[in-house]
Amino acid sequence: xxxxxxxxxxxxxxxxxxxxxxxxxxxxxxxxxxxxxxxxxxxxxxxxxxxxxxxxxxxxxxxxxxxxxxxxxxxxxxxxxxxxxxxxxxxxxxxxxxxxxxxxxxxxxxxxxxxxxxxxxxxxxxxxxxxxxxxxxxxxxxxxxxxxxxxxxxxxxxxxxxxxxxxxxxxxxxxxxxxxxxxxxxxxxxxxxxxxxxxxxxxxxxxxxxxxxxxxxxxxxxxxxxxxxxxxxxxxxxxx
Amino acid sequence: xxxxxxxxxxxxxxxxxxxxxxxxxxxxxxxxxxxxxxxxxxxxxxxxxxxxxxxxxxxxxxxxxxxxxxxxxxxxxxxxxxxxxxxxxxxxxxxxxxxxxxxxxxxxxxxxxxxxxxxxxxxxxxxxxxxxxxxxxxxxxxxxxxxxxxxxxxxxxxxxxxxxxxxxxxxxxxxxxxxxxxxxxxxxxxxxxxxxxxxxxxxxxxxxxxxxxxxxxxxxxxxxxxxxxxxxxxxxxxxx
Numbered sequence: 001x002x003x004x005x006x007x008x009x010x011x012x013x014x015x016x017x018x019x020x021x022x023x024x025x026x027x028x029x030x031x032x033x034x035x036x037x038x039x040x041x042x043x044x045x046x047x048x049x050x051x052x053x054x055x056x057x058x059x060x061x062x063x064x065x066x067x068x069x070x071x072x073x074x075x076x077x078x079x080x081x082x083x084x085x086x087x088x089x090x091x092x093x094x095x096x097x098x099x100x101x102x103x104x105x106x107x108x109x110x111x112x113x114x115x116x117x118x119x120x121x122x123x124x125x126x127x128x129x130x131x132x133x134x135x136x137x138x139x140x141x142x143x144x145x146x147x148x149x150x151x152x153x154x155x156x157x158x159x160x161x162x163x164x165x166x167x168x169x170x171x172x173x174x175x176x177x178x179x180x181x182x183x184x185x186x187x188x189x190x191x192x193x194x195x196x197x198x199x200x201x202x203x204x205x206x207x208x209x210x211x212x213x214x215x216x217x218x219x220x221x222x223x224x225x226x227x228x229x230x231x232x233x234x235x236x237x238x239x240x
Numbered sequence: 241x242x243x244x245x246x247x248x249x250x251x252x253x254x255x256x257x258x259x260x261x262x263x264x265x266x267x268x269x270x271x272x273x274x275x276x277x278x279x280x281x282x283x284x285x286x287x288x289x290x291x292x293x294x295x296x297x298x299x300x301x302x303x304x305x306x307x308x309x310x311x312x313x314x315x316x317x318x319x320x321x322x323x324x325x326x327x328x329x330x331x332x333x334x335x336x337x338x339x340x341x342x343x344x345x346x347x348x349x350x351x352x353x354x355x356x357x358x359x360x361x362x363x364x365x366x367x368x369x370x371x372x373x374x375x376x377x378x379x380x381x382x383x384x385x386x387x388x389x390x391x392x393x394x395x396x397x398x399x400x401x402x403x404x405x406x407x408x409x410x411x412x413x414x415x416x417x418x419x420x421x422x423x424x425x426x427x428x429x430x431x432x433x434x435x436x437x438x439x440x441x442x443x444x445x446x447x448x449x450x451x452x453x454x455x456x457x458x459x460x461x462x463x464x465x466x467x468x469x470x471x472x473x474x475x476x477x478x479x480x
Contacts, residue, residue, distance in 0.1 A: 010393055014253055017392055152257055153250055155417045177395045177443050181425060188428040203417050 006135075006142045006172035008161045008179040012110045013151040021116035024140050026123040026131060026164070029107030029147035030156040031204045032085050035124040035220040036102065037237055039087035042127075042226035044096030047236040050108040054078045057103040064099050071103035075211030078103070086216050087126070106147040111232070114145070122230035122237060125160060125195070125220065130227045132167045142172065144179070155185075155202040156221070159195065162186030195221040246375075246382045246412035248401045248419040252350045253391040261356035264380050266363040266371060266404070269347030269387035270396040271444045272325050275364040275460040276342065277477055279327035282367075282466035284336030287476040290348040294318045297343040304339050311343035315451030318343070326456045327366070346387040351472070354385070362470035362477060365400060365435070365460065370467045372404055376411045384419070395425075395442040396461070399435065402426030435461040 009018050028034060037048045046066075051057050054071060058080050061069035070083040077084045085104060102108075114120055118140055123131045135142050144164055146157035162182030165174065174180070189198045196218045199205050205217055219225070230237045249258050268274060277288045286306075291297050294311060298320050301309035310323040317324045325344060342348075354360055358380055363371045375382050384404055386397035402422030405414065414420070429438045436458045439445050445457055459465070470477045 010250065011254060013257075014251060014391065014393070017253075017390075150257075151254065153254070153418045153421065155421060158417075158421060175443055175446065177398075178393045180395060180442065181393065181398060181421070184425055184428060185421060188424055202420065203415055206415065 003171065003173045004139055004141045006144070006165060006168065006174050006179060007176040008144045008146070008165065008182050010146050010153050010158060010178050011148040011151050012113060015110070015113055015145065018143050020114050020143055022118050022141065023143050024119045024121065024135060024138055025114050025117040025143045025145055026121050026135070027107060027111050027145055027147065028123045028157045028160050029104065029110070030124055030160055030220055031208060031217055032087060032220055033102070033104035033107030033147065034122045035126050036085055036087040036090065037122050037230050038124045038126040038226040038228055040090040040095050040100050041230050041237065041239045042228040043090055043092040045090065045100050046097055047238045048100045048102055048230070049236055050111055051101060051103050052108050052112065054080060054103055057081055057101050060101045064101065066097065067099040067101055068095070069101050075208065075213065086213070087219055088216060106149060110145055110147045120232040123160060123164065125163070125223050126226040127228055128160070128163060128223045129167070130229050132164055134229050135164070136168055136171045149204055152203070154204050156199055156204060158182045159186055159189065166190070243411065243413045244379055244381045246384070246405060246408065246414050246419060247416040248384045248386070248405065248422050250386050250393050250398060250418050251388040251391050252353060255350070255353055255385065258383050260354050260383055262358050262381065263383050264359045264361065264375060264378055265354050265357040265383045265385055266361050266375070267347060267351050267385055267387065268363045268397045268400050269344065269350070270364055270400055270460055271448060271457055272327060272460055273342070273344035273347030273387065274362045275366050276325055276327045276330065277362050277470050278364045278366040278466040278468060280330040280335050280340050281470050281477065281479045282468040283330055283332040285330065285340050286337055287478045288340045288342055288470070289476055290351055291341060291343045292348050292352065294320060294343055297321055297341050300341045304341065306337065307339040307341055308335070309341050315448065315453065326453070327459055328456060346389060350385055350387045360472040363400060363404065365403070365463050366466040367468055368400070368403060368463045369407070370469050372407045374469050375404070376408055382412065389444055394444050396439055396444060398422045399426050399429065399439075403430075406430070
């Protein structure tokens with residue numbers, strides 16, 4: 001029997017090139033949506049509801065008991081919302097048992113673009129090994145989908161995709177140059193020190209560090225701090 | 241004075257994210273359009289006219305004296321045309337003084353998509369150092385545009401872009417993650433042997449080797465065999 005296929009989509013603007021039907025799709029938005037989702041759920045959030053707009057976020061916050069609204073625009077908590085996009089804002093003491101209604105630009109948009117997937121899961125360095133183990137066990141076709149930044153390729157999402165391709169080699173057929181490139185990039189860096197050293201020269205790091213978010217980003221690239229598997233159930237991201 | 245900017249566009253489907261106005265755009269289609277164009281022009285072709293369709297190719301072939309029509313579909317000379325896409329088909333003894341009317345799928349399409357560029361030039365490993373020298377001397381913003389394969393990211397075009405970014409470092413401002421990734425990929429491979437060894441595991445190599453085109457591809461990744469600078473003048477690619 002042939003192995004399932006693994007592919008990497010480097011930008012939502014390339015998503016139409018991939019068949020997501022009957023495929024496990026991993027949404028990747030390292031800085032910072034998928035990292036924050038992993039952290040909040042590992043710290044006991046009841047669920048995370050990703051929404052596209054600040055308005056929708058406010059509305060759901062009113063409707064849902066014991067909920068927190070969160071989202072940033074240009075590095076600041078968006079007007080009308082309570083909290084930001086930092087994984088560090090959601091320790092267990094704060095988020096346990098609560099519903100996090102989260103609006104982010106790139107990750108949420110990509111998540112809502114996926115059609116026909118057998119499963120949509122959330123990937124970040126914080127839950128890297130759990131995601132890899134799940135994909136191998138599941139044994140279905142996989143698409144690693146990078147949220148990127150306004151459709152522009154970014155290094156941190158690609159490196160995470162490369163880490164997954166590298167760590168699951170042997171379990172999948174791979175004939176996708178994006179996956180090859182991502183894996184080569186990861187292999188070139190892995191073992192040469194912390195990922196953050198490498199990512200300091202990246203467009204997203206340079207942008208977010210202007211908002212003083214260096215510590216956030218360092219946290220986001222630390223492997224396996226939050227070993228959970230967030231999956232989409234209806235409109236909710238939950239841990240299974 | 242600030243330095244000009246260098247960016248890499250990994251697929252025509254991402255071209256809308258870049259401003260090509262007043263920019264030198266380098267068209268990259270290593271397997272094999274831009275390699276064949278460089279070879280034919282270095283071997284004395286009067287000019288190369290890139291066209292989108294087989295029909296247009298035939299039509300121009302009839303109109304233009306001393307012309308050759310060329311193009312492949314699925315690895316074979318397209319019906320109604322005289323020659324294929326291989327750079328090896330165009331030695332001086334054959335192509336000198338002739339007009340090559342060439343139809344290719346990806347490279348030609350990308351070339352016709354570019355708007356407002358100050359110059360459109362043809363890049364390939366065959367003319368790598370000439371392209372780099374020209375970009376540095378010109379001192380304008382640069383977009384390295386990969387033709388890819390049906391909008392899918394490919395390794396060989398990206399590696400060439402990475403080679404250019406690497407070799408022109410210091411002459412440009414660079415805050416483009418695609419350019420960073422391409423450069424890192426090139427640096428990871430460069431010095432570890434011939435590029436073709438690396439590219440044997442790539443989707444385009446695997447596809448074209450089914451048509452017996454291994455020798456073609458090896459030729460296409462040999463640096464500086466054809467040190468010319470093809471530029472677009474009207475509808476013609478000529479050497480300046």
